[in-house]
Amino acid sequence: MGDMRHGTGTSQSIFTAESLRRFLFPVFLVRLTRDTGVRMFYPFLPQIADGLGISLTTAGALLTVRTLLTVMAPVFGHRAGQVGPRKVLRWGFLLQASGLLLFSFARHPGLLLLAVVVLGLSDAIILPLTQTYVGEHSPKAQRGRALTTVEYSWALTGIAILPIVGWLMYRWGWWVPFRLLSLAGVASFLLVSFVFPPDLPRESEDDDHFLPQMRSVWKDSSTAHALIANAVLYIAFESIAVAYGAHLKRDFHLDAAHIGSIASLLGFAELSGSVTSSMVVDRLRPRRTLLFGLVGLMASLGTISILGNNLLLFTVGLAILSMLMEYSLVSMIPLLSEQLPHRRATVLATAPMLASVVRSAADSWSTRLFVTRGFAAVGVFALTVVAAGASLIWWRVEER
Numbered sequence: 001m002g003d004m005r006h007g008t009g010t011s012q013s014i015f016t017a018e019s020l021r022r023f024l025f026p027v028f029l030v031r032l033t034r035d036t037g038v039r040m041f042y043p044f045l046p047q048i049a050d051g052l053g054i055s056l057t058t059a060g061a062l063l064t065v066r067t068l069l070t071v072m073a074p075v076f077g078h079r080a081g082q083v084g085p086r087k088v089l090r091w092g093f094l095l096q097a098s099g100l101l102l103f104s105f106a107r108h109p110g111l112l113l114l115a116v117v118v119l120g121l122s123d124a125i126i127l128p129l130t131q132t133y134v135g136e137h138s139p140k141a142q143r144g145r146a147l148t149t150v151e152y153s154w155a156l157t158g159i160a161i162l163p164i165v166g167w168l169m170y171r172w173g174w175w176v177p178f179r180l181l182s183l184a185g186v187a188s189f190l191l192v193s194f195v196f197p198p199d200l201p202r203e204s205e206d207d208d209h210f211l212p213q214m215r216s217v218w219k220d221s222s223t224a225h226a227l228i229a230n231a232v233l234y235i236a237f238e239s240i241a242v243a244y245g246a247h248l249k250r251d252f253h254l255d256a257a258h259i260g261s262i263a264s265l266l267g268f269a270e271l272s273g274s275v276t277s278s279m280v281v282d283r284l285r286p287r288r289t290l291l292f293g294l295v296g297l298m299a300s301l302g303t304i305s306i307l308g309n310n311l312l313l314f315t316v317g318l319a320i321l322s323m324l325m326e327y328s329l330v331s332m333i334p335l336l337s338e339q340l341p342h343r344r345a346t347v348l349a350t351a352p353m354l355a356s357v358v359r360s361a362a363d364s365w366s367t368r369l370f371v372t373r374g375f376a377a378v379g380v381f382a383l384t385v386v387a388a389g390a391s392l393i394w395w396r397v398e399e400r
Contacts, residue, residue, distance in 0.1 A: 024149055026195050027134060030188040031153035034126045037096050037181055039157050040165045043245035043263045047256045051174035060367035062116050067363055069120020070356030076125045077349020078210045084199025085133040090192040092125030097185025104178035128349040135337045135344050136200055144334035148278035151330045155274050158267020166260020213346045223339040225396035227354050230332050232389035234355040236382035237325055238362040247375040252311050262315060269319040273327035286335035287399040293328035294390040298383055300324050305379030338400045
C-alpha cells in the first residue's frame with residue numbers, strides 16, 4: 001500500500017484493476033439508497049405536495065431549502081480530507097434515514113422544514129464523499145471509469161426503483177416509500193461502517209485548514225471555471241427534473257403509476273448515457289468526452305421544447321435528453337476529480353456546494369416558470385444555461 005498525502009489522490013490505489021469491481025459493488029448499493037431518496041422527489045413532487053396538503057410552488061420551495069443546504073459540503077469535504085471520507089460518509093446515511101422518516105410523519109410545517117434540513121445535510125455528505133472515496137481508491141488509469149460506473153446507480157434507480165415508488169404511492173400512500181427507504185438508509189450506514197474497506201492513511205500538512213484549502217481551489221483558474229460550469233449544468237438538470245413530472249400530470253393527466261413507468265424509461269436512457277461515458281472517458285479524456293455530450297444536449301433541449309405538446313414525441317425526446325444529460329453530468333466528475341488531485345476531496349465537495357446555490361434558485365424559478373409559461377419555456381431556459389456552460393468548458397477549462 002502506497003502512502004497518501006492528506007486529502008490527496010496522488011498515491012497508488014490499494015486496489016488492483018481486477019479487484020476494482022468487487023470494491024465498487026457495495027459502493028454502488030449505498031448509492032442506490034441515496035439516489036432514490038433524492039430522485040423520487042422530482043417526478044412525484046405533485047403527489048407529495050397533494051399528500052402534504054401544500055401547493056406545488058411550496059413543494060418547490062422545500063426543494064430549494066434542501067438543495068441550498070448542500071453549501072455545507074466543503075465543510076464535510078475538509079473533514080473527510082483529514083480523517084478519510086468513509087468515516088464521515090457513514091453518518092450521511094443516518095441523516096438521510098432520519099430525514100426520510102421524519103418527512104413521512106411530518107404534518108406540522110416546523111417538522112416538515114426540519115426533515116428537509118436533515119435531508120439537505122445528508123446530501124452535502126453522501127454524494128461528494130462517495131466520489132472522493134472511489135477516486136482515492138481507484139487506479140489512476142481506470143479512475144474515470146470507476147467514477148462513472150458508480151453513477152450507473154442514478155439511472156438504475158429510475159429503471160427499477162421509481163416504478164415501485166410510483167406503485168406504492170398509488171396503492172398505499174405517498175409516505176410508504178419514505179419509510180421503507182429510511183430502513184435502507186440504516187442498512188447503508190451498516191454497510192459503510194463494517195463492509196467498506198478502510199480509508200487510506202493520512203499525513204498532516206502545514207495548510208491543514210479549511211480556508212487555505214478553499215483559496216487554493218479558487219485561485220486555480222481551470223478548476224474554478226470547471227466548478228462554475230458544473231453548477232451551470234445542474235441548473236439545466238434541475239429545471240427539467242422539477243418540471244417534467246408536473247408537465248405529465250397537468251398537461252397529459254397521468255397519475256403516479258404512469259409517471260413512474262415513464263421514469264423507468266428515462267432510467268434506461270440515463271443508463272445508456274452513463275455506460276457510454278464510462279466506456280470512452282479514459283480514452284478520449286474527460287474534457288473532450290464532456291464537450292461531445294454538451295453539443296448533443298443543446299440540440300436535444302431545443303427539440304424537446306418544440307415537441308412538448310405530444311405525449312409520444314415528448315416521451316421520446318425526454319428519453320434522448322435524459323441520456324445526454326446523464327452522459328454530460330457523469331463526464332464532468334472525472335474532469336473535476338483530476339483538476340487538483342491533491343485537493344480532490346475539497347474540489348469534489350465544492351462542486352455540489354456551488355451547484356446547490358444555483359439549483360436552489362432553479363427549483364423555485366422552474367416550477368414558477370412552468371406554472372406561468374409551460375414546459376417549453378423551461379426547455380428554452382435550460383438550453384441557454386447549457387450553452388453558457390459549454391462555452392466555459394471550451395475556453396477556460398484544461399485537461400489534466
